Amino acid sequence: MKINPNLTREEYDVIVKKGTEKPFTGKLLYNKEKGVYVCKNCGAEIFSSDAKFDSACGWPSFDKVKDSQNVKLNEDLSFGMKRIEVTCAKCGAHLGHLFDDGPTDTGKRYCINSLSMDFKKT
Numbered sequence: 215m216k217i218n219p220n221l222t223r224e225e226y227d228v229i230v231k232k233g234t235e236k237p238f239t240g241k242l243l244y245n246k247e248k249g250v251y252v253c254k255n256c257g258a259e260i261f262s263s264d265a266k267f268d269s270a271c272g273w274p275s276f277d278k279v280k281d282s283q284n285v286k287l288n289e290d291l292s293f294g295m296k297r298i299e300v301t302c303a304k305c306g307a308h309l310g311h312l313f314d315d316g317p318t319d320t321g322k323r324y325c326i327n328s329l330s331m332d333f334k335k336t
């Protein structure tokens with residue numbers, strides 16, 4: 215994995231070491247502006263603001279990806295749970311997890327760390 219040298223320690227812990235930011239602390243959690251969410255490590259476009267919805271989980275939540283080519287899903291069996299890990303297909307950055315309990319038509323809830331993303335206003 216090619217690591218962006220500009221990552222902060224907190225970003226590195228989530229993106230490279232697959233950590234999770236504390237719930238309700240992410241700076242993009244309540245962002246409602248129109249734009250695109252990109253991978254913090256490499257800039258690949260991951261989510262459109264149209265896919266973002268309010269979730270009580272404490273992390274930015276989306277119901278679909280912008281381009282499925284840019285995202286990779288991996289089975290994650292850590293912590294004794296069976297979850298789907300979401301990573302950036304281009305650079306391998308850890309983004310968050312995918313759950314099948316979304317409230318919209320897609321039924322998907324991409325639960326993503328603010329620290330893994332940058333937001334670009336359109």
Ligand SMILES: [Zn+2]
Pocket residue numbers: 253254255256257258302303304305306307
């Ligand atoms: Zn990336």
